[in-house]
Structure formats: C-alpha cells, structure tokens
Amino acid sequence: MKKKVLGVLLSTTMVAGMLSACGEAAGTPASTTEQPASTTTEQPASTTEATPAADTTAATPADSSTAEAPAAAADEGKVLNIAAWNEEFKSRLTDHYPGYEVVDGTTGKIGDVTVKWLITPNENNAYQDRLDEILLGQENASADDKLDLFLVEADYAVKYTDTDYTVPLSDLGVTADDLKDQYSYTQAVVTDSNGVLKGSSWQGCPGVMIYNRKIAEEVFGSQEPADIQAKFSDWDKFVESAEELKAAGYHVISSTADTFRVYQNNAKLPWVDGNKIQVDDNLKKWAEDSKKLYEAGYCDTWDQWGEDWNKGFYPEGKVFAYFGPAWLIDFCMAADVEGSVAHDGGWAATEGPQGFYWGGTWICAATGTDNAGLVADIMKKMTCDPEVMKDIVLKDNDFVNNKPVMEELAKDPSYKNDVLGGQNPLPMFCAGAENIDMANLTAYDQGLLGDFQKAMNDYIKGNYKTIDEAMEQFYTLALQRYPDLVR
Amino acid sequence: MDKKQSNGNVVKFNRWGYIFLIPFFVVYVIFSLIPLVTTIYNSFFENYRSGLKQIGPNFVGIANYFKLLGTPEIWKYLGNTLIMWIGGFIPQIVVALLLAYWFSDPSLRLKGQRFFKTVIYMPNLIMASAFAMLFFALFSASGPVNQILTSIGVFAEPYKFFDHIASARMLIMFMNFLMWFGNTTILLMAGMLGIDTALYEAAEVDGATATQIFFKITMPILRPIFIYVLITSLIGGLQMYDVPQIMTNGAGTPVDSTTTVIMLLNRHLTSKNVGMGGALSVFLFFVTGILSLVVFRINSRSEN
Numbered sequence: 001m002k003k004k005v006l007g008v009l010l011s012t013t014m015v016a017g018m019l020s021a022c023g024e025a026a027g028t029p030a031s032t033t034e035q036p037a038s039t040t041t042e043q044p045a046s047t048t049e050a051t052p053a054a055d056t057t058a059a060t061p062a063d064s065s066t067a068e069a070p071a072a073a074a075d076e077g078k079v080l081n082i083a084a085w086n087e088e089f090k091s092r093l094t095d096h097y098p099g100y101e102v103v104d105g106t107t108g109k110i111g112d113v114t115v116k117w118l119i120t121p122n123e124n125n126a127y128q129d130r131l132d133e134i135l136l137g138q139e140n141a142s143a144d145d146k147l148d149l150f151l152v153e154a155d156y157a158v159k160y161t162d163t164d165y166t167v168p169l170s171d172l173g174v175t176a177d178d179l180k181d182q183y184s185y186t187q188a189v190v191t192d193s194n195g196v197l198k199g200s201s202w203q204g205c206p207g208v209m210i211y212n213r214k215i216a217e218e219v220f221g222s223q224e225p226a227d228i229q230a231k232f233s234d235w236d237k238f239v240e241s242a243e244e245l246k247a248a249g250y251h252v253i254s255s256t257a258d259t260f261r262v263y264q265n266n267a268k269l270p271w272v273d274g275n276k277i278q279v280d281d282n283l284k285k286w287a288e289d290s291k292k293l294y295e296a297g298y299c300d301t302w303d304q305w306g307e308d309w310n311k312g313f314y315p316e317g318k319v320f321a322y323f324g325p326a327w328l329i330d331f332c333m334a335a336d337v338e339g340s341v342a343h344d345g346g347w348a349a350t351e352g353p354q355g356f357y358w359g360g361t362w363i364c365a366a367t368g369t370d371n372a373g374l375v376a377d378i379m380k381k382m383t384c385d386p387e388v389m390k391d392i393v394l395k396d397n398d399f400v401n402n403k404p405v406m407e408e409l410a411k412d413p414s415y416k417n418d419v420l421g422g423q424n425p426l427p428m429f430c431a432g433a434e435n436i437d438m439a440n441l442t443a444y445d446q447g448l449l450g451d452f453q454k455a456m457n458d459y460i461k462g463n464y465k466t467i468d469e470a471m472e473q474f475y476t477l478a479l480q481r482y483p484d485l486v487r
Numbered sequence: 488m489d490k491k492q493s494n495g496n497v498v499k500f501n502r503w504g505y506i507f508l509i510p511f512f513v514v515y516v517i518f519s520l521i522p523l524v525t526t527i528y529n530s531f532f533e534n535y536r537s538g539l540k541q542i543g544p545n546f547v548g549i550a551n552y553f554k555l556l557g558t559p560e561i562w563k564y565l566g567n568t569l570i571m572w573i574g575g576f577i578p579q580i581v582v583a584l585l586l587a588y589w590f591s592d593p594s595l596r597l598k599g600q601r602f603f604k605t606v607i608y609m610p611n612l613i614m615a616s617a618f619a620m621l622f623f624a625l626f627s628a629s630g631p632v633n634q635i636l637t638s639i640g641v642f643a644e645p646y647k648f649f650d651h652i653a654s655a656r657m658l659i660m661f662m663n664f665l666m667w668f669g670n671t672t673i674l675l676m677a678g679m680l681g682i683d684t685a686l687y688e689a690a691e692v693d694g695a696t697a698t699q700i701f702f703k704i705t706m707p708i709l710r711p712i713f714i715y716v717l718i719t720s721l722i723g724g725l726q727m728y729d730v731p732q733i734m735t736n737g738a739g740t741p742v743d744s745t746t747t748v749i750m751l752l753n754r755h756l757t758s759k760n761v762g763m764g765g766a767l768s769v770f771l772f773f774v775t776g777i778l779s780l781v782v783f784r785i786n787s788r789s790e791n
Contacts, residue, residue: 124737125757132539159538301650303736308628443538447757454738461650463741473743476560480754483763484537 077143077370080110083118083134083150085127088331089361090117092202095395096388097381113374118147128156135165138368148369149378152199152362154189154438155446160364161190161198162443167365168196172376178384181402185436190362198364200383202392204399204406205325205360206432207261209352210333212312212341213421215320216348219248225350225423235289235353242298245320254312254319255302256290256460260453262323263289265356270440271448275485277478279452279471287456287467294460301461313340325358326399326429335419345421351428357436399429406430444482451477530765535758543762551766560743561751561767565774567739568747571656571731572724575663580716583668587675588701593684607669615666619733622662623649649735652744659745662730667723671716678712679705714786718779725775728753 084090093100093115094108101109108115118134120127134147141147152160160166169179179187179197183204190199209232213223220231220241231241242252253259267280293299302309312319313334322328329335329349335342363383365375381388389400393409397417400406409415410426417425452474459470475487530551534544555561586607590600597603610618626632626648633645648654682705690700706713728749731739737753739746748771755764 129756132536135539163539165539302628306627311629454740458740458742461741463650463652476558476743477754480560480751481757482537483535483758483760484542 076113076373077146077148078113079144080113080115080149080371080374081118081145081147082115083120083127083131083147085120085122085151087119088327089151089363090119092382092392092396093378096391097378110374113371128159131160135160135366138165138366141368143370146368146370147366148371149375150364150366152190152364153446154357154360154362154441155449156443157189157199157362158192158441158445159443162192165367166192166198167367167369167372168198169200169365169379170197172365172372172379174200174376174379174384178380181386181404182383183401183403183433183436185357185433185438186360186362186401188438189360189441190364199362200379201360201362201401202383202389202398203327203360204401204429204433205327205357206399206429206436207323207325207328207352207356207358208349208425208428208432209321209323210329210347210349210420211321212319213346213348214315214341215245215248215250215318219245219250219320223348225348228348229350229352232350232352238353239293239296239298242293242296246296246298250318250320251299251312252293252320253299254309254317254322255300255304256294256457257302257304257309257453258299258323259290260286260449261358262352262354262356264449265358265436266354267440270442272442272444272485277448277475277485277487279474283452284467287459287470290456291460295462301457310334313337313342315339315341315346321352323352323356323358325360326397326425327359329417329419329425330397333419342419345418347420348423349420349425349428351432355432355435357432357438399426399433403430406433444485447481448478451481526765526768528765529761530769532762532765534762535755535760537758547762551762552770555763555766555770560746561748561770563743564746564748564751567656567744568725568727571659571663571727571745571747572721574656574660575667576720576724578660579664579668579671579720582664583671583675583716586668586672587679588705590672591676591679604669604673607672609669610666611670613666615662615729616733618662618666619730622658623734626658650741652741655735655741655745659727659731659734662734663724663727666730667720671720674712674716675709678709682708710786714783717782717786721778721782722775725771725778 082089090108094102097110099110100115103109103114106117106119108117118130120130131147131150134141138146150160179200182200186201186204187197190201191197211228216223216228220228222228230237232238238252245252263282263286267282269278269280271277271279294301300308311317312322322333324332329342329347333342333347334340337343341347363379365372365379369375383389383401386402386405389402390405390409392398392400393405394415397419406426407430410424410430413424415424415426416422455470455474455477456467458464458473459467464470464473479485479487529544531546531548532544533542533547533550535542589595589597590604613621624630628645628647632648633642636642637645646654648658686704686708687700690704695703726749727747731745731747732750732753735745737750739750748767752764752767755767
C-alpha cells in the first residue's frame with residue numbers, strides 16, 4: 001500500500017513537473033503571439049509615455065547638445081541599431097560625430113537616442129549570416145529592434161544594395177550636392193543595377209606598396225620612394241628585385257596572398273556573367289606568377305592575418321614589402337607595439353607595379369528604419385562634411401572620401417605619416433583613387449575570390465600538378481557555395 | 488480469484504512504467520523524430536537563398552540525391568572520413584585494450600590506477616574545437632613543435648604540417664585517438680571487470696599462457712562490448728566534423744583531403760541550402776546504417 005502511494009506520488013510529481021516544463025516549451029509558440037504583441041504595443045507606448053515625461057525635465061539641460069548635434073526629430077525612434085563587423089566605424093563615430101557619448105562597450109547615446117552596436121566578426125561569414133536574418137525579419141521586428149544602419153564591404157556590397165532592403169540615399173534626403181566631393185568609384189560600389197545610389201563611405205582605399213626603409217637602404221642603396229619605384233615599376237622588375245632581396249636573405253613580400261588584390265583589381269571580367277562563373281586571365285596570371293615567386297624562394301604562402309604572415313611587421317621578420325591601402329598602414333601594422341617596424345616609422349610607400357584598391361567600408365540605411373533623419377545626418381556628417389573628414393585624416397591617418405580635402409592635404413608639407421617615417425603618401429593615394437574602376441562587382445565576389453585563392457594556394461604550394469586541376473577544385477567549391485551558378 | 492487479482496495488480500503497476508517513460512518519448516519526438524522526418528521531407532525540395540532572395544521551396548523529387556551522388560566530391564569526402572576514422576580508431580582500440588587489460592588484471596597490482604584512469608579520460612573533457620585550436624598553434628610553422636624540431640636538427644627549416652596530405656590527416660587521426668582512447672578504455676574495462684575471475688583461475692590451473700587467456704577467454708566474452716565500441720565509434724567517426732573543421736578553418740586543406748562529409752553540410756550553410764543539406768544528411772544516415780549492419784553481421788557470424 002505504502003509502495004503504491006509512493007509510486008503515485010512520485011509519478012504525479014514527475015508528470016506534473018514535465019507538463020509544467022512542457023507548458024513553457026509548447027506554450028511559447030502560442031504565447032509568443034500574445035506576449036511580445038502585448039509587450040511590443042506596451043513598450044513603445046510606455047517609452048513614449050515615460051521618456052517624454054522624464055525627458056521634459058531631464059532633456060532641458062541635454063537639449064542644448066541635441067539641438068546642436070543631430071536633428072533627431074521628435075517622431076523618430078529612440079533606439080538606433082547599427083550592425084558592423086569590427087570597431088572601426090564605432091571609433092570613428094565616437095571620435096568625430098558631434099554629440100555622441102559612450103555609454104558602455106556596445107551602447108552609446110546621441111542626444112536622447114540610444115545607439116546599439118550589433119558587432120559580429122566577419123569570420124566564417126558570421127556577420128552576413130546575422131545581417132541576413134535581421135534584414136529578413138525587419139518587417140516583423142518591433143520599432144526599437146529594427147536595424148537602422150549597417151556596414152558593408154565592396155566584396156559583397158551588391159548583395160545588399162541591389163535589393164529593396166536598402167534605402168536609396170535620395171529618399172533619405174542626402175542629395176547629389178552633398179555627395180559631389182566623393183570619389184566616383186566609392187559611389188559606383190553602392191549603386192544598384194538601376195543606377196540608384198544606396199550607400200556612402202567615408203573612406204577611399206587606393207593601395208600602395210609599403211616597403212621597409214632599412215632593407216631598401218641595405219639592398220638597393222637607397223630608401224627614397226622614387227628610387228624604389230624604379231626597381232618595382234612592373235612585374236618583371238619586381239621579380240628581378242626579388243632576386244636581389246633573396247640574395248641578401250629577405251623575402252620580397254610575406255605571402256603570395258599579398259599580391260592577389262593587385263592582380264584581381266586589374267582584371268577585366270566580372271566574376272559572374274548572368275549565372276555563369278568566369279575567371280579573368282589576370283587571375284590565372286596571379287596563380288602562375290605566385291607559383292614562380294614561391295618556388296624561387298622569394299616569398300612564402302601564409303594565410304593573411306596569421307602570425308606567420310605578420311612576422312614582417314617586425315625587423316626579425318625579414319620581409320621587404322606589403323601591399324595595402326591606408327587602413328593597413330594605420331590599423332594593422334602593429335604601430336602601437338614597441339619594437340615593430342611601424343612603431344619606429346620604418347616603412348615607406350610607393351606605387352608599386354600596378355595600382356589597386358583593397359577594402360573599404362560603406363554605410364547603408366536599412367529599409368524600415370525608424371530613425372531616417374538621424375541616419376541621414378550620420379551619413380552627411382561622416383561621409384560628406386569636409387570638417388569632420390579632415391579631422392579623420394589628421395587624427396587617424398585614414399584616407400577619406402573627399403577630393404578637395406585630400407588634395408589640399410596632399411599639398412600640405414606639414415602633413416606627415418609617422419608610420420611611414422614622415423612621408424606624405426597622400427599624393428600617391430589621391431592619384432590612385434582617381435583611377436580605381438569598380439564596374440566589375442557582383443554579389444558573388446567575396447565567396448568566389450575566397451574559393452579561388454583557396455584552390456590556387458594548393459597549386460602554388462605544389463599540391464596540384466597543373467592549374468587545370470586547381471581550376472576544377474575552384475569550380476567544385478564555388479558550386480557548393482552558390483547553387484544557382486553554373487560553370 | 489486470487490490469481491486474477493494479482494494479475495490486475497501487475498497491469499496496474501505496469502501503467503506506472505509507461506508513465507515514467509513519457510518524458511523520454513516526448514523529448515525524443517520533439518528533438519529527434521520530428522527533425523528526422525522533416526530532414527527527409529526537406530531533401531525533396533529545392534530550397535536555398537541566393538543573396539537575400541529565397542529560391543523555392545519547389546518540389547524536385549529525388550533530384551537533390553542525383554545531384555549529390557553524381558558529383559565526385561561526395562565520394563572523396565566519404566573516403567577522407569573513413570580513412571581518418573580508421574587511422575584514429577586502430578591505435579585507439581589497441582591502446583585501449585592494452586590499458587583495460589592492465590587495469591582489470593588484479594595480479595598486476597598496478598598502483599595509482601585511479602589517477603591514471605582520470606588522466607587518460609582528461610582529453611575527452613576538452614572541447615574538440617579547443618583541442619584543434621591547440622594543435623593548430625602547436626604545429627604551425629612558427630609553433631613550438633617546429634621550433635623544437637628545427638633546433639634539434641630534425642628539419643633544416645620549419646615543416647608545414649598543414650600543407651601536406653599525410654601530415655594533416657595524421658594530426659587529425661592523432662587528435663581523435665587522443666580524445667577517445669580514454670573513453671574506450673573505460674568501456675572495455677567495464678566489460679573486462681564483468682568477467683568471472685574463476686574462469687581466469689581455472690585457465691591458469693590448466694596451464695594457459697597469458698596470451699591464450701586473453702584471446703580464448705577475455706576477447707570472446709568481451710565481444711558484445713567490443714561490437715558496441717566499434718559501432719558507436721563508427722557512427723561518431725562518420726560524423727567527424729569539429730576537429731578538421733577548426734584545424735583547417737573549414738577549408739579541408741590541402742587539396743580537400745581533410746574535408747569530411749559533415750564539413751560539406753557546413754558549406755551548404757552559406758546559401759542556406761536546406762534541400763541539399765537534407766539529402767546529404769539522409770545519405771549519411773543510410774551509409775551509417777549499412778556500415779553498422781555490416782560490422783554487426785561480421786561479428787555475430789564469427790561467433791557461430
């Protein structure tokens with residue numbers, strides 16, 4: 001009898017416990033429609049109720065800052081959501097946008113609008129995966145959760161700009177007159193297939209060859225950019241000079257990956273025609289040239305950004321040059337690490353064998369934003385205002401997207417780049433930026449150029465005997481990634 | 488009359504048994520059965536994203552399976568998976584058998600058994616991804632292993648472990664071996680400790696050698712556990728993913744020789760290709776089922 005009672009008791013508690021757990025799990029789908037609905041309708045209501053009440057008192061002193069900074073219209077949302085993959089834009093906004101206050105690591109404040117940073121690293125496509133989910137769920141998101149602004153790179157900008165998920169700049173009130181000083185290539189990147197401009201950038205990213213002054217002095221007897229340029233003015237001379245460097249015990253570049261952007265930007269064909277993958281001859285030339293460089297012992301095959309690739313940032317790395325734009329010099333070359341070449345101003349820049357660009361960040365407004373006025377103001381201030389942009393150059397050594405500002409600074413003898421040993425690289429960058437042609441972008445660029453490098457690396461390292469085998473592998477990877485493409 | 492009543496009581500008590508089983512079945516249906524059925528269902532549809540555009544779902548019958556099995560890669564990846572599983576499993580089972588035999592043999596009187604049992608299980612407690620990261624750092628061109636090997640003169644310059652098919656695969660096999668031999672040891676030991684010591688004593692009295700005892704007494708009695716270990720390891724091995732994925736950053740380098748079947752599943756994630764992903768999962772399900780049956784048959788036949 002006792003056993004029976006115990007059995008009944010035990011099983012009822014268990015089933016009850018289970019059902020209550022079930023109630024939570026199974027109940028949520030039903031209640032999600034109720035609960036968030038009630039909270040969403042309540043929340044904005046309560047914020048609009050509560051905050052103005054609190055604000056009328058609190059806002060009076062704060063109002064002065066709101067008035068001078070953003071024209072945050074009263075009918076706009078109270079939360080500005082920004083999606084990005086690193087801290088770069090955040091630090092730009094913090095340093096240069098008037099009225100921006102830091103609250104903590106992932107939030108800030110502009111007037112009475114809270115700025116929320118949704119930062120997801122690029123690694124393994126994580127940033128785009130998250131961005132896609134946010135944009136696809138944008139319609140059903142509550143006003144405060146709606147994404148207002150997001151950042152894109154050239155390699156996949158088309159994926160977003162050529163859809164209705166981005167707002168045309170003209171709809172935001174950013175006019176052609178505001179944008180007149182920008183480099184035209186930066187606008188070509190974010191112009192959709194109907195010719196509508198969908199984004200704006202504060203950066204220009206023309207690339208240069210950044211070389212080590214000490215090694216230049218030792219091997220070529222001069223560290224002057226003009227003399228070095230003569231030694232590296234085309235790819236044949238590049239190889240000849242690489243031989244001299246090798247004899248002295250140096251690698252001409254760190255990795256075969258370094259020259260990829262140079263060859264890729266000088267390709268004529270877009271990666272995809274209709275839905276057919278096409279590979280420009282210049283890209284195959286990169287693979288062949290790189291194989292020769294590697295086999296001759298002029299450089300290695302490290303993956304970029306790795307510890308082995310980075311070695312050349314320090315004197316014991318024995319690497320002569322890297323290819324990169326302004327952000328590589330200031331952001332990546334360990335300038336703040338004691339003992340690095342950059343820290344001692346040991347680099348110099350020259351055009352190198354061919355002009356190219358690399359990277360850059362564009363700001364897009366997400367469709368459905370409830371902060372259109374503020375988004376437009378951020379774009380105008382950060383990407384069009386010559387004062388702000390000049391400030392960015394002077395403070396962060398970035399190359400900004402404003403021709404008059406850059407040309408003025410290029411002529412300014414007082415402008416010096418410490419990493420480059422006091423050299424003013426701006427005339428070089430200015431000339432480069434004018435020549436960039438970005439007509440060849442497709443929505444598939446990022447995946448395809450990654451897969452192409454992956455396959456070709458095995459050819460360069462000698463794991464594939466012929467380039468055709470590597471091409472086969474490239475198509476295999478590409479078709480796995482993009483099922484809608486054909487070879 | 489009396490008998491009937493007790494029968495009724497048994498039925499009544501059995502009811503409680505069923506009630507106690509409910510939680511398992513609820514969890515099983517929600518987290519296993521429904522996903523399984525929807526995976527099979529999804530594999531008959533063309534359903535992916537191109538950028539932000541959703542394509543499908545369109546019913547395409549078994550076209551996904553034709554597409555999947557028609558490409559040479561899938562067979563290559565299956566081969567990679569099997570090679571890396573077998574390469575890790577053989578040392579694992581040999582070492583585990585040896586250790587289990589030593590640990591369970593009372594005549595050896597090993598000291599510090601508990602300590603060593605804990606230590607050999609340790610690698611399994613580390614996350615596979617952390618383990619792979621660790622090995623990546625250890626064996627990279629400027630890592631400590633290369634520094635030691637070059638300084639003692641084994642190599643003139645750093646050996647790139649991740650750029651050669653054999654060394655890359657061997658590192659993965661080694662990692663899987665290291666992670667799982669402790670687990671296998673404990674399973675085999677449990678089986679060995681269950682063997683009646685009277686059998687060993689009888690054999691010794693009859694003058695059997697240690698080798699004879701191992702092969703004629705231990706192994707035959709251990710067979711059910713052995714088959715269990717083999718089949719669970721096979722299932723786990725076919726689903727090998729985390730170690731090669733992290734070590735090669737998803738690329739399966741060099742020349743796709745360390746890409747496993749599940750890593751291909753991961754590659755379909757960029758396009759959210761649910762149809763192909765489903766087909767791949769169902770394919771792997773069948774491969775696992777068939778191979779498990781084969782292993783099971785071979786082992787139970789030799790018993791007869």
